Amino acid sequence: MTARPQLPDRAPRAKGVPTALDGLLVVDFTRVVAGPACTQTLADFGAEVIKIENPDGGDDTRSYEHADLAGESAAFVSLNRNKRGIALDFTKPEACDIARELIARADVVVENFSAGVMKKYALDYASVAPNNPRLVYCSISAYGRQGPFAARPGFDPITQAESGFMSLNGFPDGPPVRTGTPVIDMATGMSACNAILLALLARDRLGRGQHVEVALFDIALSLTGFYGMTYLMTGVNQSRFGNSPNGSPSVGLCDASDAPFYIACANDRLYRRLVIDVLGRPDLANRSEFADRRSRSANKEKLRAILAGIFAQDIRENWVARMKAANIPVGYLRTVEEAFNSPEVRARHRTSQIPHPAAGSVPNIEQPISLGLTPVSDPIAAPLLGEHTKEVLSKTLGYDDARIAALAEAGVFGTTKATADVGGNGAA
Template identity: 55%
Template sequence: MLDNIATDFPEHTPRPAGAPQALAGIKVVDFTHFIAGPFATMMLADMGADVLKIEAPGRGDDFRQYPPVHPDLAQGAPFLWSNRNKRSVALDLKTPEGLEVARALAATADVVVENFSSGVMARFGLDYESIRKTNPEVVYCAVSAYGREGAFADRLGFDPIAQAESGFVSMNGYADREGVRALSPVMDISTAMMACNAILGALVARERTGHGQSMEVALFDNAVLMTGYATLQHVFSGAEPQRHGNTSPDTCPSGVFEAQDRSFYINSGNNKIFQRLMAQVVERPDVANDPAFATGRDRSARREELFALLGEAFARQPWSHWQARMRAAGVPCGEVRSVGEAIRSPEARERRLVTRIPHPAVGWVPNMALPIRYGRTPIADPVAAPTVGQHTHEVLREALGYDEARLASLAQAGAFGPPATRHETAGAPA
């Protein structure tokens, strides 16, 4: 496990020394778990915010156990992917002492983020109305399934359910079978992006007005948005989107084709691209200029004929031949890759999307970069996701001024979990 990381991926290049960070000085108290909430707070951490991840002692966020779990890390690759640049604080919120500490941290926060089931934070006295009494300028973001109020506030939400109920699944796959979900948690990731955007907007508003606010981002609301312009197409026409596999209902020829050695995708998004494809790439100016193929609608009506013509041409040469010709002609195209091929591709290496970063337990771990490139405030250098409670004592000393006697008293009271779940090792609270 991770045996080839040093040869497969370059070492992370540090940000310029002394460069400012976009969110330096912003403290985020993070009560989130699984994907949507933690990915949102990770983006804030990458921008320079100090993100304090509040976890249950011992096991921590259940997402830590998603496979594959490295035996020396005691956490899985998915958790590393979504929790870098954070500090972990282990608190037992079921004890009065642990809850007191959590409330004290929230009182010092610029931002509080949570994605518990509706009502949980209110029971803990950690909801917006409770926190704003001691921290009126707080920016408070709740990531929910179907909203915190209303007839569906009690429903649990997970990415594939949101994909199904939003209509997203109905749009994807092939016409002769049931719709399919996206294996990537696209609804969780996009909800995280929405939550991050909402928080950034609220921080700008606070800077201008002096007032904090609460906000909510619902997984279902975001999932409906993720069906794209199909929503308004349906309202205009009354027709439901149909499944088209790898082809497009709006542009033609767009889809997967076969060269001699591998598959690739072409997107002929307009008439000029089609004409360049036919005249310059496959050397069929007669088709490029044929009135029968003049418009996207004309081409879609004769899709099978057009795909057969292109398929016959592409089968004569390898992908490298066609790629060079299409790049020269300005025809959008790309090979159909596996995930492993994608992250080791020339494009990914050029953009340094996957690098390796040091880890005290295993030497190196992989890191997936954010697709944000600030000119003046570069993204923070990545620090691997923490162990459960790794920074508990450090944070409480720093943020709340607790001395050793206070920390020992809290530990004895079970605020950091029972002694059996606390590890007096290098990975224990510092």
């Protein structure tokens, strides 16, 4: 078995520095990827995020198969940092009452249940907004909360397929390919976070919150980008082009004599720099068939063969060094292992390890957004199932020990080992 990489402890943020979302209370009903990605960003920048889970197993990603430490999967750990977790069984009326009390105090609610679930428990926007008109309520779904497709279930790869996004991935002579990572889920989470922040800004001006929606299908369609716009403008159906957009011979994966690398000479200026300063072939810049981008695209197979023959004459490290010296965009083709051990990751402090109550420590991938005056909060590992139930009920809602014990006895927090300490003296 491959050894777990050694990671540095994370350096703490400076004392007394504010966070961007300090004082914001978020009630998080989300699970799997898109919703948790959204609420994790809010939590990273100081919002108090209370993640509500079903006590019977919790968020589906807890049991994902990629990897786990002390029973916590890589997927769950990567998407639920800086949250406080509570477990509520919504088949118990008291659990719904607790959720409504939290929502009444909240600034933001985020949910990505199937259509009708929140309404079933009177936790939908129409039910809760009258008691909290400043609430920003975000719904994340596959096809939206309104219209003929609202009840359809859907996941990242389904919307990749249906939106045309997947048809753009892969090589022209091969089948469409989904992205390795769930990019639609992640982009939906980012968009949901943006929508919430926009609604909070609007609340400051208008004095009230609103219901915002983000749908995976809509995000996937938007990510077809200028290829989708090209179809709308010309009627020409765009398709797969592999590693070279529109078949550009000077953008894409190239093979040195020992290993591949990627170059991106997408304009005439960079192309001339490549063939003149790096390859020493001014003829490739001056010939009319290669003189501009359109000409190179029309003669791409011929130019690609010439470049391939040149690159095969030397090792990758030499080509990369020459291109970097000429300020040409170039990069190594790395595996995940190589990327996470790269000088860029080390120099930018992208990884660390943080304490975990069961595993001792877990790896941490840093939040990619940086704010100079309000940096991210010190990361706290994703919660164990129901870990903060008692704390949230006592500190946020003001319940005393007797009331919490009675609720635990009634099964409101479930009956699994993960929630068994709630009614006693445990820290859950």
